[in-house]
Amino acid sequence: xxxxxxxxxxxxxxxxxxxxxxxxxxxxxxxxxxxxxxxxxxxxxxxxxxxxxxxxxxxxxxxxxxxxxxxxxxxxxxxxxxxxxxxxxxxxxxxxxxxxxxxxxxxxxxxxxxxxxxxxxxxxxxxxxxxxxxxxxxxxxxxxxxxxxxxxxxxxxxxxxxxxxxxxxxxxx
Numbered sequence: 001x002x003x004x005x006x007x008x009x010x011x012x013x014x015x016x017x018x019x020x021x022x023x024x025x026x027x028x029x030x031x032x033x034x035x036x037x038x039x040x041x042x043x044x045x046x047x048x049x050x051x052x053x054x055x056x057x058x059x060x061x062x063x064x065x066x067x068x069x070x071x072x073x074x075x076x077x078x079x080x081x082x083x084x085x086x087x088x089x090x091x092x093x094x095x096x097x098x099x100x101x102x103x104x105x106x107x108x109x110x111x112x113x114x115x116x117x118x119x120x121x122x123x124x125x126x127x128x129x130x131x132x133x134x135x136x137x138x139x140x141x142x143x144x145x146x147x148x149x150x151x152x153x154x155x156x157x158x159x160x161x162x163x164x165x166x167x168x169x170x171x172x173x
Contacts, residue, residue: 008049009083009086010086010087011041011045011046011049012049012052012053012058013079013080013083013084013086013087014035014039014041014087014091014095015031015035015046015049015050015053015059016053016058016059016072016076016079016080017080017084017087017092017095018031018034018035018095018099019031019059019070019071019072019076020072020077020080021095021096021099022034022099022103022106025062025069025070025071026069026070026106027067027068027069027070028047028050028068028070030106030107031046031050031070032046032047033106034095034098034099034102034106037098037102038091038094038095038098039091039094050070053076054070056075057073057075057076058072058073058075058076058079059071059072059073059076060072060073108132111129111130111131111132112129112130112131112157112158112161113127113128113129113131114126114127114128114129114153114154114155114157114158115127115154116144116147116150116151116153116154118147119143122145122146123143123144123145124143124144124145124146124147124149124150125141125142125143125144126140126141126142126143126144126150126153126154127139127140127141128140128141128142128153128154128157130161130165137165138165138168
């Protein structure tokens with residue numbers, strides 16, 4: 001398989017450009033989402049380019065809140081400064097517009113948790129949580145008399161979180 005090294009270099013510069021313009025760290029998936037929604041670059045190609053950029057020290061990987069995020073290294077910033085003009089203007093304009101219009105969508109993170117723990121011989125404490133952007137939207141703790149009921153509650157919470165959240169909110173307001 002022949003590779004177009006000029007195209008690969010441009011695609012890698014685009015990844016660096018996205019991280020520079022967003023002005024914060026992103027996960028690999030967030031970077032891929034931004035690029036895929038704007039350009040004809042495949043997901044797996046993006047992941048390979050990110051691996052190359054990390055290996056070549058243009059990107060740094062940081063652990064943030066239990067997940068790996070990417071950030072521009074000093075070398076990545078310098079490379080982008082020197083070669084940014086190699087990215088066609090229409091691409092940078094498209095990315096700039098996308099980031100401006102979709103910043104909230106990119107960072108919106110919904111996390112649903114459902115856990116249980118044994119309290120006594122037959123009692124279980126069930127803890128259900130709904131987080132959005134690191135803010136707890138709802139947290140419910142209740143007792144279940146059997147393990148089966150505790151598991152059922154956890155599964156139903158995970159399957160119906162939005163409906164349950166909306167129903168509780170409607171009942172309370």
